[in-house]
Amino acid sequence: xTGPLGMAALVAxxxxxxxxxxxxxxxxxxxxxxxxxxxxxxVLVTDLFVGPTHRRRLPLLTGLTLLAALLIAVGEWVGHxxxxxxxxxxxxxxxxxxxxxxxxxxxxxAVTALSPAYLQRRGLESGEYYVLLxxxxxxxxxxxxxxxxxxxxxxxxxxxxxLYVLCALxxxxxxxxxxxxxxxxxxxxxxxxxxxxxxxxxxxxGATQLGRIHQVLLHGSLAGRTDPxxxxxxxxxGVGLSFKVSAAPFHWWTPDVxxxxxxxxxxxxxxxxxxxxxxxxxxxFSVTFGTAQSDWAVxxxxxxxxxxxxxNVVALGQRSLKRMLAYSGIAQAGxxxxxxxxxxxxxxxxxxxxxAAYAAMNTGAFGILTALSGxxxxxxxxxxxxxxxRRQPLLAxxxxxxxxxxxxxxxxxxxxxxxxxxxAAIHDGEVPLAVWGVLTSAVSLFxxxxxxxxxxxxxxxxxxxxxxxxxxxxxxxxxxAQLALVRPALGTRAxxxxxAAATLVLGLFPALVDSLIQGIHVVAG
Amino acid sequence: xxxxxxxxxxxxxxxxxxxxxxRRTLYSALSLIVNMMALAxxxxxxxxxxxxxxxxxxxxxxxxxLFVFIIALLSPGAQERLRPLELRVVVGAAAxxxxxxxxxxxxxxGITVTASGHFHGVIGxxxxxxxxxxxxxxxxxxxxxxxxxxxxxxxxxxxxVAAVGAVHLARSRxxxx
Numbered sequence: 001x002t003g004p005l006g007m008a009a010l011v012a013x014x015x016x017x018x019x020x021x022x023x024x025x026x027x028x029x030x031x032x033x034x035x036x037x038x039x040x041x042x043v044l045v046t047d048l049f050v051g052p053t054h055r056r057r058l059p060l061l062t063g064l065t066l067l068a069a070l071l072i073a074v075g076e077w078v079g080h081x082x083x084x085x086x087x088x089x090x091x092x093x094x095x096x097x098x099x100x101x102x103x104x105x106x107x108x109x110a111v112t113a114l115s116p117a118y119l120q121r122r123g124l125e126s127g128e129y130y131v132l133l134x135x136x137x138x139x140x141x142x143x144x145x146x147x148x149x150x151x152x153x154x155x156x157x158x159x160x161x162x163l164y165v166l167c168a169l170x171x172x173x174x175x176x177x178x179x180x181x182x183x184x185x186x187x188x189x190x191x192x193x194x195x196x197x198x199x200x201x202x203x204x205x206g207a208t209q210l211g212r213i214h215q216v217l218l219h220g221s222l223a224g225r226t227d228p229x230x231x232x233x234x235x236x237x238g239v240g241l242s243f244k245v246s247a248a249p250f251h252w253w254t255p256d257v258x259x260x261x262x263x264x265x266x267x268x269x270x271x272x273x274x275x276x277x278x279x280x281x282x283x284x285f286s287v288t289f290g291t292a293q294s295d296w297a298v299x300x301x302x303x304x305x306x307x308x309x310x311x312n313v314v315a316l317g318q319r320s321l322k323r324m325l326a327y328s329g330i331a332q333a334g335x336x337x338x339x340x341x342x343x344x345x346x347x348x349x350x351x352x353x354x355x356a357a358y359a360a361m362n363t364g365a366f367g368i369l370t371a372l373s374g375x376x377x378x379x380x381x382x383x384x385x386x387x388x389x390r391r392q393p394l395l396a397x398x399x400x401x402x403x404x405x406x407x408x409x410x411x412x413x414x415x416x417x418x419x420x421x422x423x424a425a426i427h428d429g430e431v432p433l434a435v436w437g438v439l440t441s442a443v444s445l446f447x448x449x450x451x452x453x454x455x456x457x458x459x460x461x462x463x464x465x466x467x468x469x470x471x472x473x474x475x476x477x478x479x480x481a482q483l484a485l486v487r488p489a490l491g492t493r494a495x496x497x498x499x500a501a502a503t504l505v506l507g508l509f510p511a512l513v514d515s516l517i518q519g520i521h522v523v524a525g
Numbered sequence: 526x527x528x529x530x531x532x533x534x535x536x537x538x539x540x541x542x543x544x545x546x547x548r549r550t551l552y553s554a555l556s557l558i559v560n561m562m563a564l565a566x567x568x569x570x571x572x573x574x575x576x577x578x579x580x581x582x583x584x585x586x587x588x589x590x591l592f593v594f595i596i597a598l599l600s601p602g603a604q605e606r607l608r609p610l611e612l613r614v615v616v617g618a619a620a621x622x623x624x625x626x627x628x629x630x631x632x633x634x635g636i637t638v639t640a641s642g643h644f645h646g647v648i649g650x651x652x653x654x655x656x657x658x659x660x661x662x663x664x665x666x667x668x669x670x671x672x673x674x675x676x677x678x679x680x681x682x683x684x685x686v687a688a689v690g691a692v693h694l695a696r697s698r699x700x701x702x
Contacts, residue, residue: 030675037682040686041685044689087674087675088671088672088673088674090672090673090675090676091675126693128689128690128692128693131686131689132686132689132690132693135682135686135689138682142679148675148676150673150676151675151676151679154676154679154680154683155679157683158679158682158683158686161683161686161687161690162686162690164690165690165693165694168694171694
């Protein structure tokens with residue numbers, strides 16, 4: 001922490017030229033984000049100039065944008081872009097951030113592919129949807145590579161604001177409007193915590209760049225002592241990030257928002273937001289504040305346990321599929337937090353593997369609900385999926401696979417995800433975390449299996465009530481709910497099968513992805 | 526300089542009087558703009574160029590536009606004239622006198638306000654030594670387009686997205702098919 005920051009660059013500039021602009025090479029490392037942002041503007045402009053008949057081309061443009069960004073990101077990974085921080089320590093395209101970008105882009109691609117059919121059925125077609133989707137993706141990618149507190153904050157806002165609007169996509173749906181308002185108000189509240197924490201950390205360390213903050217904590221005046229203001233800052237940042245990953249007790253918005261938003265939007269936000277926010281969580285806590293780990297490890301572990309217990313227990317009582325998956329998502333956030341509490345390098349690697357597994361299985365589960373949702377409303381009731389195995393055997397089988405994976409069944413992605421997390425916790429001496437994880441996983445089996453049982457139970461004859469796993473289904477309600485469901489097109493079924501394949505691959509050949517993750521070095525900035 | 530200070534302070538004072546005494550709410554708001562502009566000149570005289578710019582852009586600009594908009598929307602009638610011994614007049618006058626006394630006492634006790642007098646511990650790009658050497662606006666501008674170039678650009682993206690989202694939400698509902 002010596003010397004005026006940023007002034008070194010000024011010295012290097014010719015004496016007659018007062019400004020030293022960031023060199024063009026900085027842009028190379030920021031290229032995937034730039035491509036998505038440019039695609040967003042392109043979609044916005046195209047939407048203005050084409051008529052409603054040509055709107056069909058917007059999802060194509062969106063998909064191509066995401067594909068281009070994905071290819072560039074792969075190129076950066078393969079080409080060993082050094083991943084050093086650019087823009088004066090504000091952003092790094094390191095392999096850690098790129099890995100998160102892969103997951104975000106793949107989920108966004110899947111959601112884009114599901115969009116046209118779903119939006120058309122629900123009568124929600126609009127150009128702004130694709131603009132906001134790309135904007136949120138930009139924000140997530142910025143967040144995953146952010147190495148400065150300012151950029152972390154901007155990334156979170158850039159991903160949140162489009163999501164607030166997307167929740168209210170259906171202007172005729174009061175639940176959706178309510179979800180958007182709740183998400184906006186509570187999200188603003190969480191942002192205030194986050195900024196307050198950042199201000200305190202900046203006040204103590206004099207730097208916004210994570211790398212410099214890390215150096216100050218390592219070698220500067222703060223090295224080796226516990227500073228109350230810094231701890232308060234870390235705690236407040238932790239609260240803000242816990243809100244974004246929907247960890248208990250900062251999760252209250254999650255069930256209402258996941259249920260109120262169109263299920264297509266929920267698919268996207270439940271997975272991609274979590275990946276991006278956890279990337280920031282891991283980078284800030286495990287790396288930047290790594291020296292203070294003894295101070296924050298216990299609170300983070302408590303939040304992890306609270307999320308696992310609360311999410312899994314409350315999910316037991318849900319009669320709405322979206323709410324059940326929302327509480328399941330809270331519990332899943334708790335599992336990933338185990339990796340944060342364990343810290344570098346084992347915990348980070350285990351968290352990344354779990355996030356990859358989560359991206360495959362949770363996108364799959366919500367994707368099936370999206371594909372089934374018909375004209376009137378989203379597929380949200382157990383009544384609708386009663387006997388799904390006979391009517392749509394493929395979808396029922398895929399859904400069963402995704403749910404078993406979420407529960408952590410062997411041969412699926414979730415099994416190795418949890419295994420890596422629990423063994424990292426045990427190696428680190430945090431045995432209670434692993435014990436709580438195993439216990440709550442056992443609890444979660446009940447509500448996941450209940451969905452599977454429902455799908456594989458035959459509906460009774462007309463008017464006959466059917467009993468499944470403690471739930472009673474009235475014949476009339478079943479008939480109504482099932483009429484609302486649709487049979488997805490071949491392409492949609494193929495896409496969901498791909499996600500199921502990914503879930504199996506992650507569960508059968510964990511070394512494939514784990515070898516990628518083991519090579520990751522997290523840049524602090 | 527002293528003459529300029531006198532003029533600006535006088536205008537600020539007259540503007541403040543106008544806010545209180547004007548009978549139409551719109552005139553009160555306009556007087557407040559005059560007061561804020563004069564304050565911006567006072568900030569400039571104190572070498573606080575950035576504060577002066579923010580005063581004009583944010584307060585006299587954005588905030589007052591909101592004020593005037595709301596007044597125009599609600600179009601309240603004329604206010605009744607203030608009576609000298611009304612409660613709010615007494616309380617307001619007492620607060621003003623108290624504030625003046627405090628400021629005068631502080632000044633007489635030798636507390637001076639300089640750009641770098643107080644924050645000795647501050648490090649980083651806005652350290653007082655640097656600010657004094659390069660000037661406030663220059664330091665800020667340089668930092669904005671070098672160290673903070675990326676956050677600056679992302680902010681512009683954020684504003685665009687917020688505008689798109691607001692338009693989408695504010696547009697009337699789809700017509701029934």
